[in-house]
Amino acid sequence: MAAITIFGKGNMGQAIGDVFKQGGNEVSYLDNGDPIKNLGDIVVLAVPYSAAISIAKANPTALVGKIVIDITNPLNFDSWDDLVVPAGTSAAEQIKQLLPDSKVVKAFNTTFAATLMSRKVGGQQTTVMAASDSDEAKETLATALKDSGVAYIDAGALKRARELERFGFLQMTLAAKETIGWDGGFAVEK
Amino acid sequence: MAAITIFGKGNMGQAIGDVFKQGGNEVSYLDNGDPIKNLGDIVVLAVPYSAAISIAKANPTALVGKIVIDITNPLNFDSWDDLVVPAGTSAAEQIKQLLPDSKVVKAFNTTFAATLMSRKVGGQQTTVMAASDSDEAKETLATALKDSGVAYIDAGALKRARELERFGFLQMTLAAKETIGWDGGFAVEK
Numbered sequence: 001m002a003a004i005t006i007f008g009k010g011n012m013g014q015a016i017g018d019v020f021k022q023g024g025n026e027v028s029y030l031d032n033g034d035p036i037k038n039l040g041d042i043v044v045l046a047v048p049y050s051a052a053i054s055i056a057k058a059n060p061t062a063l064v065g066k067i068v069i070d071i072t073n074p075l076n077f078d079s080w081d082d083l084v085v086p087a088g089t090s091a092a093e094q095i096k097q098l099l100p101d102s103k104v105v106k107a108f109n110t111t112f113a114a115t116l117m118s119r120k121v122g123g124q125q126t127t128v129m130a131a132s133d134s135d136e137a138k139e140t141l142a143t144a145l146k147d148s149g150v151a152y153i154d155a156g157a158l159k160r161a162r163e164l165e166r167f168g169f170l171q172m173t174l175a176a177k178e179t180i181g182w183d184g185g186f187a188v189e190k
Numbered sequence: 191m192a193a194i195t196i197f198g199k200g201n202m203g204q205a206i207g208d209v210f211k212q213g214g215n216e217v218s219y220l221d222n223g224d225p226i227k228n229l230g231d232i233v234v235l236a237v238p239y240s241a242a243i244s245i246a247k248a249n250p251t252a253l254v255g256k257i258v259i260d261i262t263n264p265l266n267f268d269s270w271d272d273l274v275v276p277a278g279t280s281a282a283e284q285i286k287q288l289l290p291d292s293k294v295v296k297a298f299n300t301t302f303a304a305t306l307m308s309r310k311v312g313g314q315q316t317t318v319m320a321a322s323d324s325d326e327a328k329e330t331l332a333t334a335l336k337d338s339g340v341a342y343i344d345a346g347a348l349k350r351a352r353e354l355e356r357f358g359f360l361q362m363t364l365a366a367k368e369t370i371g372w373d374g375g376f377a378v379e380k
Contacts, residue, residue: 081347081349082349086277087276087277087278088277088278121379122379122380123314123379124313124314124377124379153364153369153370154369155360155363155364155369156363156367157271159271159272160360160363162356163356163357163359163360163363164360166352166353166356166357167353167356167357167360167376169353170345170350170353170354170357173345173346173350173353174343174345177346179343179344179345179380180343180378180379180380181380184378184379184380185378185379186357186376186377186378186379187314187376187377187378187379188370188374188375188376188377189311189312189313189314189370189374189375189376189377190312190369190370190371190374
């Protein structure tokens with residue numbers, strides 16, 4: 001059982017909270033402007049990329065030692081043709097730079113809100129992929145998701161966030177063009 | 191019915207040929223050193239990235255007007271930690287620069303040889319994703335794959351090869367670590 005604090009109660013924040021609750025964890029939410037206190041072991045930044053950066057910049061001390069999960073897909077939403085993070089890095093790595101004493105994990109950016117809520121990507125079980133330089137953080141996340149209804153795989157070091165973000169970006173462009181549905185996408189088949 | 195010439199008869203070349211044959215197309219192969227003649231409408235570079243670059247450099251005239259399919263995943267196979275193409279571009283875009291008068295398509299880099307041969311990613315139908323700036327080329331490819339046993343989706347402009355290559359790279363790292371099998375991977379669920 002982990003204590004989990006989720007910044008943001010949008011579709012993604014709610015879906016991630018639902019998954020963690022089924023996993024038997026204690027979930028609380030922080031809205032924009034709420035005092036940053038009583039943070040859980042796992043802190044999920046379920047906000048847009050620019051807001052995640054602002055939270056990281058403003059709260060390095062409060063987030064020391066925490067598992068900080070970055071779920072963002074840092075698209076340029078004007079063009080839908082590129083990411084706003086420079087090529088050769090990732091949103092997660094940018095956040096890690098701001099939070100050197102936190103255990104930053106990239107996760108939940110490859111799952112749409114609907115596929116988290118239903119635990120299904122099309123007809124297949126939804127899988128959360130996580131990248132982090134902290135094996136301990138990934139093990140804690142894997143344990144918290146064990147009975148949640150979603151599967152979990154370790155996608156490697158935090159650098160793999162570059163791939164996870166391109167994966168999430170591609171998936172979003174396909175859904176935006178209605179090539180796939182927002183309840184579909186890329187399912188992980190072992 | 192399209193005439194298809196495949197450079198390279200390795201696992202991927204053979205699997206791609208098998209798929210195109212079932213689609214009712216005429217498939218021929220070129221091995222290293224064979225004279226470059228009687229090329230089909232679709233030319234598949236089923237060779238490693240460095241060899242694909244060499245073929246493009248040596249044969250811009252023979253490839254004028256052809257649909258040239260780049261299937262490569264340009265990994266650094268020493269480190270398995272990055273791609274050898276610079277961040278902010280893709281193998282497919284590099285090849286397009288060498289072949290400005292060809293219709294370059296990125297495709298088949300997100301499907302392992304085994305999932306092409308079986309037409310299944312785990313339990314799901316295998317899907318070929320294609321990116322190109324030529325809609326005509328993508329339509330020709332879609333038609334050639336219609337009865338092949340694999341599904342097809344249009345992944346957008348050639349620039350999306352950046353995402354397809356990161357997708358393929360991630361999938362390969364997961365298979366190399368045995369997190370997934372080489373007969374599994376990412377299935378497209380509509």
